[in-house]
Amino acid sequence: MKTVKKKDKKEILDQITRCPECGSTHLVRDYEHGELVCEDCGLVIDETYVDQGPEWRAFDAAQREERERTGAPMTYTIHDKGLSTEISWKNRDSYGRPVPTRTRAQLYRLRKWHRRIKVSSSADRNIADALQIMERMAANLDLPKDVRETAALIYRKAVRENMVRGRSIESVVAATLYAACRQLKIPRTLDEIASVSRVSKKDIGRTYRLLSRTLGLGISPSEPEDYIERFCSRLRLSGEVKKKAYAILRRAKELGVGRGKGPTGVAAAAIYIAALQVGERRTQREIAEVAGVTEVTIRNRYKELVDKLGIEVEV
DNA sequence: AAGACGAAAGTGGTTGA
DNA sequence: TCAACAACTTTCGTCTT
Numbered sequence: 525m526k527t528v529k530k531k532d533k534k535e536i537l538d539q540i541t542r543c544p545e546c547g548s549t550h551l552v553r554d555y556e557h558g559e560l561v562c563e564d565c566g567l568v569i570d571e572t573y574v575d576q577g578p579e580w581r582a583f584d585a586a587q588r589e590e591r592e593r594t595g596a597p598m599t600y601t602i603h604d605k606g607l608s609t610e611i612s613w614k615n616r617d618s619y620g621r622p623v624p625t626r627t628r629a630q631l632y633r634l635r636k637w638h639r640r641i642k643v644s645s646s647a648d649r650n651i652a653d654a655l656q657i658m659e660r661m662a663a664n665l666d667l668p669k670d671v672r673e674t675a676a677l678i679y680r681k682a683v684r685e686n687m688v689r690g691r692s693i694e695s696v697v698a699a700t701l702y703a704a705c706r707q708l709k710i711p712r713t714l715d716e717i718a719s720v721s722r723v724s725k726k727d728i729g730r731t732y733r734l735l736s737r738t739l740g741l742g743i744s745p746s747e748p749e750d751y752i753e754r755f756c757s758r759l760r761l762s763g764e765v766k767k768k769a770y771a772i773l774r775r776a777k778e779l780g781v782g783r784g785k786g787p788t789g790v791a792a793a794a795i796y797i798a799a800l801q802v803g804e805r806r807t808q809r810e811i812a813e814v815a816g817v818t819e820v821t822i823r824n825r826y827k828e829l830v831d832k833l834g835i836e837v838e839v
Numbered sequence: 840a841a842g843a844c845g846a847a848a849g850t851g852g853t854t855g856a
Numbered sequence: 857t858c859a860a861c862a863a864c865t866t867t868c869g870t871c872t873t
Binding site for chain 3: 784785786789817818820821824
């Protein structure tokens with residue numbers, strides 16, 4: 525599988541004209557989040573949805589031969605970045621002839637040691653372990669490839685800075701995933717990350733702060749806007765609601781409403797109001813569920829927004 | 840009966856002396 | 857190290873649809 529190069533992502537998203545779910549052509553492009561969103565059914569099409577095959581097409585074997593000019597792409601999610609030699613498991617020599625039984629045993633031993641040598645230093649072993657854990661968590665959270673690559677890169681830096689010793693690999697991995705999501709502006713809450721790891725939310729938060737400080741990641745605090753896409757699509761709300769919610773947040777920001785408050789709560793309230801206005805009512809309970817806050821918090825933010833923005837909500 | 844509302848007390852973390 | 861503090865949660869009774 526090929527990794528989608530960052531600069532190509534936009535082009536690839538541009539090529540999609542139809543929602544694979546409902547076939548609608550009303551697609552909203554949101555390059556900042558690397559997403560394409562169907563206005564009709566709310567499906568979020570991100571790069572994991574995109575065909576990740578080669579960028580060329582081959583019409584016969586000869587063309588394939590000619591065009592296939594590179595090996596596997598470099599990746600940060602394999603501990604040696606996928607650049608090391610692999611010994612094939614096939615008992616064939618380089619000409620494709622079968623290897624005689626006499627030398628097979630030799631070949632087996634060679635493979636065994638080669639595998640062992642590949643993961644040699646303790647740092648390598650640590651990274652190999654960590655990437656496995658990371659893969660598990662990322663898969664549970666449905667995180668796009670981009671995030672995994674970023675997280676892997678951050679983890680490598682953390683190892684280089686000797687940050688892992690004395691801390692559990694699990695907590696550092698969780699923190700890097702959290703950081704990677706934030707950096708790519710598709711934040712997950714600490715709760716979400718904690719739910720797929722064996723360490724506490726508190727631990728992850730602490731490790732994240734340390735990570736951010738020592739590596740100088742310079743990640744700004746997340747904003748309510750960053751959550752609108754995801755919450756709305758989980759609530760199956762239309763593009764119109766999203767637009768309204770964004771508009772509400774923009775005005776709220778100008779007036780300084782909700783500053784210093786938890787961004788998920790503000791996002792949840794904005795969505796609640798927007799859904800009411802458009803007539804796609806969702807209960808506070810439902811929204812609270814996906815936003816990971818309580819109904820009370822939604823009510824409080826909701827009240828502030830309605831009061832300070834002078835929004836009329838007809839019941 | 841479910842949802843919305845709001846008061847009051849509780850929780851875990853930050854801040855500043 | 858401790859207390860004050862802000863944000864948020866939990867809990868519960870009441871009102872609305």
